[in-house]
Amino acid sequence: MTTTITTRRAFFGLGGAAIAAIAITRSNPRTALGDMGTASPEGTPMAMGGAAAAWMLITNDGTDDDRLVGGESDIAKSTEIHEMKLVDEVMQMSPLPDGLPIPAGQTVELKPGGYHIMFLGLTQGVLPNTTYKLTLTFEKAGEVELEVPVYMSEDAHTDSLPDDAPEPVTVSSITITNYWTRMAPMLTDASPEASPEATPGM
Amino acid sequence: MARIRIGLAPVALIIMLALGGCSVSGDKAYTFQTGEVSPADPAPALNLTDQNGNAFSLADQKGKVVLLYFGYTTCPDVCPATLSDWTEVKKHLGDDADQVEFVMVTVDPDRDTSAKLAQYLSFFDPTFIGLTGTQSEISNAESDFGVTAIRQDAPDSAAGYLMNHTTSYWAIDTDGNKRLLIAHGTDPEIIAEDVKHLLK
Numbered sequence: 526m527t528t529t530i531t532t533r534r535a536f537f538g539l540g541g542a543a544i545a546a547i548a549i550t551r552s553n554p555r556t557a558l559g560d561m562g563t564a565s566p567e568g569t570p571m572a573m574g575g576a577a578a579a580w581m582l583i584t585n586d587g588t589d590d591d592r593l594v595g596g597e598s599d600i601a602k603s604t605e606i607h608e609m610k611l612v613d614e615v616m617q618m619s620p621l622p623d624g625l626p627i628p629a630g631q632t633v634e635l636k637p638g639g640y641h642i643m644f645l646g647l648t649q650g651v652l653p654n655t656t657y658k659l660t661l662t663f664e665k666a667g668e669v670e671l672e673v674p675v676y677m678s679e680d681a682h683t684d685s686l687p688d689d690a691p692e693p694v695t696v697s698s699i700t701i702t703n704y705w706t707r708m709a710p711m712l713t714d715a716s717p718e719a720s721p722e723a724t725p726g727m
Numbered sequence: 728m729a730r731i732r733i734g735l736a737p738v739a740l741i742i743m744l745a746l747g748g749c750s751v752s753g754d755k756a757y758t759f760q761t762g763e764v765s766p767a768d769p770a771p772a773l774n775l776t777d778q779n780g781n782a783f784s785l786a787d788q789k790g791k792v793v794l795l796y797f798g799y800t801t802c803p804d805v806c807p808a809t810l811s812d813w814t815e816v817k818k819h820l821g822d823d824a825d826q827v828e829f830v831m832v833t834v835d836p837d838r839d840t841s842a843k844l845a846q847y848l849s850f851f852d853p854t855f856i857g858l859t860g861t862q863s864e865i866s867n868a869e870s871d872f873g874v875t876a877i878r879q880d881a882p883d884s885a886a887g888y889l890m891n892h893t894t895s896y897w898a899i900d901t902d903g904n905k906r907l908l909i910a911h912g913t914d915p916e917i918i919a920e921d922v923k924h925l926l927k
Binding site for chain 1: 800801802803804805807808811840842843846847849850875879881883884885886889891892893894895910911912
């Protein structure tokens with residue numbers, strides 16, 4: 526009694542189980558990084574502007590551990606470091622309050638389904654075939670500036686970017702490769718009528 | 728205090744997936760490659776409001792296949808990946824795409840206004856449908872379709888709160904049955920092949 530479910534991305538392997546209503550253990554969200562914005566304790570809805578994510582490989586060639594502690598970009602009001610987990614088909618996302626450790630001699634992968642740089646409150650659409658500026662701050666290596674390319678979803682995975690993948694960037698012991706972002710729209714509170722391209726579905 | 732919504736599905740969770748996955752109708756030899764629900768399970772009623780403010784009823788979609796996903800626009804990873812995949816599915820469907828509705832129900836009706844849903848969906852494809860409603864209507868829909876959606880406060884993030892939610896989604900067949908359960912990350916070409924067979 527089996528059902529074959531073929532997945533394209535290995536990390537989303539699925540057992541034969543049906544969708545499950547899973548009791549999710551609430552994480553303990555604390556301080557995220559970067560510009561905190563003006564979130565209220567009640568989580569009052571705010572003008573979000575849309576969200577996007579960046580992924581990359583971060584290698585520490587040094588002998589000392591380092592840590593990604595924050596970031597800033599020119600596409601969003603807030604740049605944070607988040608972890609996503611997929612547990613029994615349920616996506617769980619959490620800000621990383623203490624940043625992301627980059628141990629000496631190791632490469633840390635930020636890729637879909639896992640760690641990502643989270644952009645909140647987009648100030649512009651994140652469009653394919655464009656780039657934007659992202660500055661990441663490491664505890665020891667300091668600031669690393671990236672010009673991040675935006676790809677259509679199907680064109681890119683952190684492990685295999687298109688041919689025009691950006692050059693590695695090295696600052697001190699930290700080298701960042703395969704950095705990219707998936708296209709994402711900026712959202713406003715404008716009425717649907719203000720979005721002429723948003724035509725009704727069938 | 729955190730407001731937690733848990734969309735527990737009374738029934739959903741005991742869905743028997745297919746034995747060999749043989750199609751009930753149409754091409755008898757075909758084996759579905761996504762998760763087939765067997766026996767086919769009539770989909771619950773779903774009556775919400777689309778991104779243009781119009782009433783949407785799942786019952787009105789009979790004769791078409793409906794891909795039914797629950798997500799939200801502040802989602803940076805899984806939701807845009809799913810919608811991007813759908814644009815690929817649509818390409819693979821070719822002319823059959825006219826017989827398929829791509830529907831995302833927001834799990835975050837507080838933030839996902841019709842305006843935002845309209846902008847969000849049109850970024851991927853203007854024919855995709857985005858549904859919202861009152862919190863109660865959305866919670867009922869989540870429950871009816873066995874979707875987990877939990878609001879997780881993130882007071883120190885600019886997000887304010889995030890939504891943990893189910894990433895797999897349904898294909899409703901032309902008779903209004905929940906027929907396939909599609910895992911996040913499934914190859915769009917495979918999804919399109921299965922959907923084509925639902926249209927036969």
